[in-house]
Amino acid sequence: MRTKDSNSMMNELHHVTDLLDAYALGALEAYEVAQVEAHLELCPVCRAQAEVARAIAQQLLLSAPLVAPPAGLKAKVLARVHAAAAQDRAVAEAVAPTSVAANAPDKPEVTRRRTMLRRMLDTMLGAEPLNTEDPVAALLLKLLAEPACEVWSVAGTKDAPKNAAARFVGVPNDREGVLITAGLRNLAPDQAYQVWLLHDGKPEPNALFRVERGGRGHQIVQAPTRLRDFEVVAVTPEPASGSPAPTGPIVLMGALTA
Amino acid sequence: MQRDEDAQLVTRLAGGDETALEPLYEHYGKLVFSLALRIVHDSATAEEVTQEVFVRLWRSAASFAAERGSVQTWLLRITHNLALNEIRRRQSRPVAADHFDWTVEGTLLVDSRQDGDPALAAWLRERAASIQHALAQLPEAQRKAIALAFFGGLSQAEVAAALGEPLGTVKSRIRVGMQRLRDLLLADGIDAHSLEASTYENER
Numbered sequence: 239m240r241t242k243d244s245n246s247m248m249n250e251l252h253h254v255t256d257l258l259d260a261y262a263l264g265a266l267e268a269y270e271v272a273q274v275e276a277h278l279e280l281c282p283v284c285r286a287q288a289e290v291a292r293a294i295a296q297q298l299l300l301s302a303p304l305v306a307p308p309a310g311l312k313a314k315v316l317a318r319v320h321a322a323a324a325q326d327r328a329v330a331e332a333v334a335p336t337s338v339a340a341n342a343p344d345k346p347e348v349t350r351r352r353t354m355l356r357r358m359l360d361t362m363l364g365a366e367p368l369n370t371e372d373p374v375a376a377l378l379l380k381l382l383a384e385p386a387c388e389v390w391s392v393a394g395t396k397d398a399p400k401n402a403a404a405r406f407v408g409v410p411n412d413r414e415g416v417l418i419t420a421g422l423r424n425l426a427p428d429q430a431y432q433v434w435l436l437h438d439g440k441p442e443p444n445a446l447f448r449v450e451r452g453g454r455g456h457q458i459v460q461a462p463t464r465l466r467d468f469e470v471v472a473v474t475p476e477p478a479s480g481s482p483a484p485t486g487p488i489v490l491m492g493a494l495t496a
Numbered sequence: 497m498q499r500d501e502d503a504q505l506v507t508r509l510a511g512g513d514e515t516a517l518e519p520l521y522e523h524y525g526k527l528v529f530s531l532a533l534r535i536v537h538d539s540a541t542a543e544e545v546t547q548e549v550f551v552r553l554w555r556s557a558a559s560f561a562a563e564r565g566s567v568q569t570w571l572l573r574i575t576h577n578l579a580l581n582e583i584r585r586r587q588s589r590p591v592a593a594d595h596f597d598w599t600v601e602g603t604l605l606v607d608s609r610q611d612g613d614p615a616l617a618a619w620l621r622e623r624a625a626s627i628q629h630a631l632a633q634l635p636e637a638q639r640k641a642i643a644l645a646f647f648g649g650l651s652q653a654e655v656a657a658a659l660g661e662p663l664g665t666v667k668s669r670i671r672v673g674m675q676r677l678r679d680l681l682l683a684d685g686i687d688a689h690s691l692e693a694s695t696y697e698n699e700r
């Protein structure tokens with residue numbers, strides 16, 4: 239296996255040969271993956287072996303016994319792609335529609351906004367097709383089309399599940415925004431999540447919402463004044479009828495910085 | 497040639513033509529579903545994964561058409577990733593359930609009646625049989641360690657824990673098993689040095 243060339247014995251000792259099969263199977267620990275990838279950058283000998291291992295793994299993907307899918311699957315696949323296509327068109331039309339007609343490639347900012355909007359719609363809708371008549375979807379499409387629109391990150395706190403996160407979308411000089419959440423816990427029927435907008439550190443009560451499977455939720459937030467007057471958006475679990483002041487722990491929080 | 501036909505279909509997808517999806521599903525839907533089922537062990541979840549794979553194909557068509565890679569290779573990789581994500585998300589790892597016998601179930605479950613492209617389907621059956629044959633020649637312990645890692649999404653340490661074996665033993669089973677597979681596939685005329693050679697298009 240080992241070639242004696244200008245490489246020193248030291249280098250040979252550090253070959254990652256023993257890790258390459260497990261690497262191709264995706265069975266290494268993260269620190270081993272880092273070690274292998276750093277070595278592969280430098281070593282053509284190991285790179286060639288890694289390529290062979292990858293080819294074997296690719297062959298293994300073909301080893302699954304061929305099973306006829308249920309008869310309805312084709313229709314489901316075509317319907318899902320049709321829904322995705324309709325959503326993509328709505329996104330493209332909402333954000334910078336003129337650049338759709340032009341043959342020029344989209345500006346990076348336009349591409350970025352479309353990608354953000356599509357991800358938010360995916361989070362919001364799951365596998366459901368987009369209904370542009372839906373008030374939340376319609377507002378989201380409208381907001382993302384505004385050049386001054388901001389998308390604020392709202393993070394899960396220590397009192398939320400690990401993967402809890404949200405985005406708050408709005409134009410700072412306007413009052414309307416949309417909050418899209420994922421990964422929140424499902425609440426008991428007598429509870430609901432409440433949105434708070436903080437002005438000078440004081441929480442002002444806002445909309446109530448519930449979440450679906452996957453902790454997905456979305457809610458229109460109507461601020462009493464312009465969004466730029468508030469520093470922070472936060473979410474707490476509260477009684478289903480809402481509270482004048484927060485009583486539950488903060489599960490989501492994000493700064494509304496410009 | 498398959499590759500040209502696929503490339504044309506992907507170019508149509510990239511141009512926003514949804515109707516190109518149906519022939520691509522006819523060609524590869526069964527392959528994608530079968531691999532997903534192999535990993536998630538549940539028909540409803542495998543259907544979900546299959547739908548997501550084709551949505552990804554639709555959305556990646558533009559960048560994919562530019563790369564001019566193999567549709568089959570790409571679909572299998574995405575299916576593998578998404579199916580593993582799914583079992584990790586559910587954290588219901590099919591560790592104990594992985595008593596899969598390629599030699600028996602592999603041939604019994606094949607159903608050629610629904611195939612959209614008979615030549616491609618025949619090639620896939622032949623190729624699957626050939627890999628299954630190679631796997632069947634490995635000692636059970638090596639086959640199992642490789643399957644738990646690759647189709648169960650487990651690390652070597654997790655495989656060791658699942659089997660109640662020392663980590664060193666699992667590592668060497670994976671290494672020796674993979675080397676043996678390479679030799680068997682080479683002996684079977686499959687060029688393991690080239691990834692692309694493992695796809696239908698390049699063998700015709």
Ligand SMILES: [Zn+2]
Nearest residue numbers: 253254281284
């Ligand atoms: Zn090396």
